[in-house]
Amino acid sequence: MTAKESAGLCAEIARANRLRALLARGATYFFLALGAVVMLFPFFWMFTSAFKTPQEVATFPPRWLPAAPRFENFATVFEKAPFGIYFLNSALITAASVAGTGLVTILAAFAFSRLKFPGRNLLFTLLLSLMMIPFEMLVITNYETIAAWRLIDNRLSLFIPFLGSIFYTYILRNFFLSIPDGLYWSARVDGAGNWTYLWKVMVPIARPALTTIVLLNAITSWNSFMWPMLVINSTANRTLPLGLYVFMTEGGINFELLMAASTVVVLPIILLFLIARKQIVGGVARGGMKG
C-alpha cells in the first residue's frame, strides 16, 4: 500500500465514522422529540382547548387549534366559580406550609446533626422506619384528630398535620452533617451560642438543601388533593385542585371551560418549574417526592 492509498483509506474511514456519528445523533434527536411530543401533548391540548369555542370542543374529528383565541373562557371560569378565592387559599396554604414545615425541619435537623444527646441515632433510625408508612393509612385517625380539634373546614387543617416531615428533616440533617465541625468551634470561641450559630452560619450554608425542601414542599402543597377533599367543605376554604374538581362535578362537562380552569391551576407551578428545574430535579433525584 502506498502512502497515498493509505491516506485515502484513512479519510474514508473518518468519513464513515462521521456519517455514523451523524446518524446516531439524528436518531437520538428523533426518538427524544417523539417522546417529548407524547409527554407534552396533554399540556398542548389543555392550553389550546382553553381558547376554543364550545362548538370547537364538541366536534369529531376534533379541531387541534382554535380558529380565533377565545379569552372569554377565562372570564367565564372566574364568573362561574370563585377561582380567585381558590387561588388565594392555595397561595396562603402553600406559604404557611413552606414556612411552618421549614422552621420545624430546621430546628429538628439541627438537633439531629449538631447537638449531642443520649439515644440520638437510635431515635433517628426509628423515625426513618416510620417513613415507609403510607399516609393513606394515617388518614382516618388524622381526620378524627382534626375533627376533635374542631378544625374541619378550617384552612389551618391543610398544613398543621404536615408540619413534621421525616423526609425533609432527613435531607437537611444530611446536609448539616457535611458542614465541618471546625466552623462550630470557632463560632463558639467567638461567643456564638447554638441558636446564633444555627441561624447565622448553618442556615446560610445550607441554602441549596433548604431550596430543595422549599420547592418540593411547595409543589406537594399546591397540588394536594386527597386531604383537602376530606377536610374542606365550604366554597370559601377550597384550594385550586379541589375547586377545579368541584367545578367539574357541579358545573357539568364544558371542556373549553374545564381546560381554561385547569390552565389556571397548572400555570403557576409550571412557571416555578421552568425557573427552578435544576433544583427540583436534583431534589427528586436525591430522595423522591413524598406521597
Added chain:
Amino acid sequence: MTAPGKRKYAYRDRPLARALEPLAYLTPFLAAIAVFTLYPVINVVLMSFKEGYQMLTGRFTQVGMENYAYVLRDRYFINALQNTAIYVAVVVPLSTILSILIANLLNRKVKGMALFQTAYFMPMVTAVTAAGLAWKFMFSRDFGVINQILSWFGAGKINWLQAPEWSLWALIIYGVWSILPFTIILMLSGLQNIDETHYIAARVDGAKSARIFFRITVPMLAPTIGLVLTINTISTSKVFNEIFPLFNGRPGPSYNLYTVVYYIYDQFYIKWKLGRAAAAAMILFLIIFVITMLQQVIQRKWSH
C-alpha cells in the same frame, strides 16, 4: 451575643439547661410526628379490631376479627385487589422499561438537552386533577383526540371512560404518563453514577452499542432499577387520586374500578365504617410490606 468566657461559664453552671437544649429544638417536630404519624399508626391497628366503631364517641361493640372477615369477603374489596394488582403489574414494568430507554437518550451529550429534560419532567409538577381533566377530554369517545389519532390507523371509536372493559386501560395510560418523569429522573441519576471508564474500555474492545447497553448499562444500573421497582410498586399500589378527574369521583363507569385506597376512602368517608376502613388499610400495608421485603431479597440474590 454573650462574651465567650461568660457563655462557657453559664453552661458549666447550668447542666440542666444544657441537657434540655436538644429537647427544645426537637419538641415541635416530635410533637407533630407523635400526633400525626405515630399515634395514627398505633390507632389504625387498634381500630381495625374494634367492631362497630363509631367516630367522635369512640364507642365500639367488641374486639375481634369481624372487620377483616367482612373486608376479605366483600366483592368490592376483591375487585379492588384485582384492579390494583393489574394496575401495578402493567404500570411498573412499562414505566421502568420506558424510563431506561428515555434516560439513556437523555444522558447523551447533545445540544438542547435542557429543553428535552423540561419536556419530559413537566408532568411531575402538575396537579393530578388538572392533568387528569386534560386526559379525560383526550379520552372522550365522541370528541377525543385519542380516538381521532387511532382512526388514522383504521381503529373504531373506543369508549375509554364509559366502557368497563376499557376504563382500567385509560387509568393505566394516564398512570404511566404521570409516573414516568419521576422514574426517568431516578434512572438518569443512576446512569450518571456509572463510571465512564467502563464504556471507554468496552469501546476500545470494539463492542457494539446494543451489546454495551445490555452488558454494561443494564447490569450497572441494577441497583437503581431495584430502587425504582420498589418505589413505584409502593406508589402504584396506592393509586387513588387519578380516579377522581377521569370518572367524576366514582370508581369507574359502573363501580367496576375500585382500587384498594379507593375502597378505604369509600368505607371511611362515604359509608363511615371506620373499623372496616382500618382493616383494609392494614391489609394494604401488609401487602406493601411483603412486596418490599420480597424485592429486597431478590435484589440481594441478583447482585451476588
